[in-house]
Amino acid sequence: AARALLGLALTLLLPQAVGGNVSYAAHTVVDQSVQALAQLKLPSGLAGFVNACLRRYLREQDELLLKAGEDLQARWNHPFWWVQRVRRDHPQHWQAILAANNRPAPMVLRVNRRRVGRDDYLQTLRAQGLLAEPVGRDGIALAQAVAVDRLPGWEQGHCSVQDLAAQLAAPLLLDGADLPAGARVLDACAAPGGKTAHLLECAELDLLALDVDPQRCDRIQDNLQRLGLKAELRAADAADTARWWDGRAFDAILLDAPCTASGIVRRHPDVRWLRRPGDIAQLAAQQLRLLEALWPTLGAGGRLLYCTCSVFKAEGEQHVRDFLPRHPDAQLLPSPGHLMPGEPAEAWLGGSVGSDNLVGMDGFFYALLLKRPAG
Template structure:
């Protein structure tokens, strides 16, 4: 969703009149708060939760744009203002510079944006309003020459990712590195999962066509919309007939259940070890009748799993616990299958979470790899002989995917690798119909069977 391009007048109370959008200056104030929170190490999702409901849609749209152009904005600020300004001033300045960065579809006219940024500054930091005005007007005067120079000299400005992140992508995927970095700058498609208990993709496509929502089928129960819409526009969403879930994420349940002679029997005992927010848990239960335990270390996030299952009228055993702290939650009965969708860098879902690249630090990757290894080692003994463990991460970094699984196989004598996708990259060759519309998120999947 993109905010209205022109600011609207507000009532004397500062609230928008009925039918009117919030002034851009107000949205910029909330956006600057959110950007400052991300730079301080807080997720954008959490920061946006603090935003007043009336401002949240516009603030989210602006914040996403800023996150996608923050590398260039930081480089421009350093070039124009070598001495770092106070945090609250810098956050607003970075927002404006990111929104003024050359882009195919700028969210506002440049003069409107400068005017409203200065108006916001007069409210936030009155003494700095003139300084911000001067910096932004200088950027507009010098932009045509400054931006190409920054992009040529600074990969952070060129690729809009931290330097260490760029280096890791180049190391792991030397042939696809620039395409992967560019892919994070485009909008992710809105993919749906049709509840198998209520229908399939072909029937749901007909419903969508009836309300003028063009879409394509991407599997028996998967649909990709031509354009994103609010979930309340989706036929049957409230009744649990459809859910929003990325195409790559939809592979998890299929890998856990297997097919043909390898399909899990009805009533199989299954563990979803890191289940929040519940999409994969629900998909498993839509496709089969299972004795399913859904764990998550965060009790508040587990409430989202409960809400998802309630909407879909499905049932699982929910337990708030650290999956690796087995003695505290396991009843001693082995599982037929385990899904370990492990905590990771989220480097494969940056299109949907553009703040992830700025939140992570180089030291996070080895720390996450240690956590993933611990979970693999702790959960493996819970699997019955002949059972399967599906290891998944929403990451394109090999340290969290292929390298992790190879190390596990070397230290685990009764583990056998079976067919699974491995690394899925968010590029056109990982798509339905060879178009950007069907490109799934970056993911990694491995299937590990326990020898009998």
């Protein structure tokens, strides 16, 4: 915990983390880090050690950064194994991926089209002095992050906070699917419910949302209630279909599988320090179990959208490469594949795109699979 907190504090102090300008006062970062360690009740001396490390960094910043350029782990502020893994998976883009992880993520909203038009909501934001631009189909990017209770119409369900990459899920699954009203749709690992809600905002669906954690199901319900949406919720392991599936085929399935979260480091900087190399294989096995278990529940002609917020190929591209030969009835439809953190959104979201500092997606993987009729 102390190591993760120290890494996070150093990230906040790095000039490149915010385009050359530190957005937090140095003394605030140091003081808050020490206070956080004290609250964790860790062995005595750790708080003093972290305090000393941070203050030495501030005194010798220029010299230390120069030396750090010779050390991959220090230079990119990622564990060495992580740097090597990204470099292996994306030899042409690894530096851009790591650099994007060290920059702050934009705050992006998804407008609830069932409650308010995107253009109308954009005008409301601007009238309240919030600088914002339309992005994608339903999105609005804010120039500066704000507390959600400052957003007009938040309690009335006018919008949700959701990155542009996550806003791809609903249109990828629904566009061109020609689903009838009331189509049976499964959101297999639904919490906290952002993609569930977007699906329901886009179409009239008979949607079942699953999550293995009952408390996380409660959070889904809270989000849907705020947005004025309804779905059937069930606490269940999506891979254990015998316990929850009634045998009726789904017309579409969204499988947003648990993953390393390697694509959203810019939102959760501690992830890189908390993960261990063995986590990738462990989570990849869980993802494969889910994919194999859910495929039989999809009806002929139906679509399954597999996604993770990961840039590691073992959690994305490799699964699809292995899955297709085992399932002759599966066809890969046009889909983004691996999206890099910071990548512009226009290619897959369409619509208006703002300046580079307002857009740029989280890292994600998307594969859209069609189930061909037998014979």
